[in-house]
Amino acid sequence: MRLHTTTVLSLSALALLALAGCSAGGTPADAPVFSASAPTEQEGKHAPTPALLSSAALSKRLLDESDLGEGYTRKPQQSKPQDDVVVSGCLALEKLGRDAAVGGSLDFPRKAKASFTYAGGSNSEVAEELYSDTEAKLSSGVGRIFDAMTSCPTYQVLVGSTPVTVQAQKVAAARLGDERWSQLLTFTVGGRSSVVKQTAVRMGTVVVVVSGGPGLVDAHLAKAVDKAHRAG
Secondary structure, rough: OOOOOHHOOHHHHHHHHHHHHOOOOEEEEEEEOOOOOOOOOOOOOOOOOOOOOHHHHOOOOOOHHHHOOOOEOOOOOOOOEEEOEEEOOHHHHHHHHHHOOOOOOOOOOOOEEEEEEEOOOOOOEEEEEEEEOOOOHHHHHHHHHHHHOOOOOOEEEOOEEEEEEEEEEOOOOOOOOOEEEEEEEEEOOOOEEEEEEEEEEOOOOOEEEEEEOHHHHHHHHHHHHHHHHOOO
């Protein structure tokens, strides 16, 4: 299955960024997990519907340097890689990829993102993404993506001419929010490996996703969830 990165499947977008990070010898943190899609207006009529947050409102709830502490620098947004992507060795990912490529229902249009580098350690990047949609859409969409990514212990991704081996492992997440998902992804390129931890927490109509070096994700996840949950 060959896709262009402008419509790349949400589940392999993390792999895409990791490839570039591994090739450069760094730890990839600022990987998008979900692609954009059209919102759905239909909701139940007999109970109040929790408010959905706009992208602008979400951006105010992202962590910043003052939240993270000394030594963190915000990275500028990077343009998407232009190479074609081929995923093989994992049927669940390939099936999900076809859905995303034609504008499937796994996308969340209300989103905000920030990425940071930390001046110390080899796993020195951490990224946060916030998404807002109905509770049901967030639950099913995020769950489906994480389940697909961890359904195959090992699979292959080819980005341009660069082959990458991906090993995925589901791990326990801290008991935060209404639902949570977590995984460790090991990307190997040319004999060099890089490990990314990715944890998603849903609180009502907002999902927080923190990705990066495992230690940094563990250190900042609760802080990210708390700030995203606060009104204002």
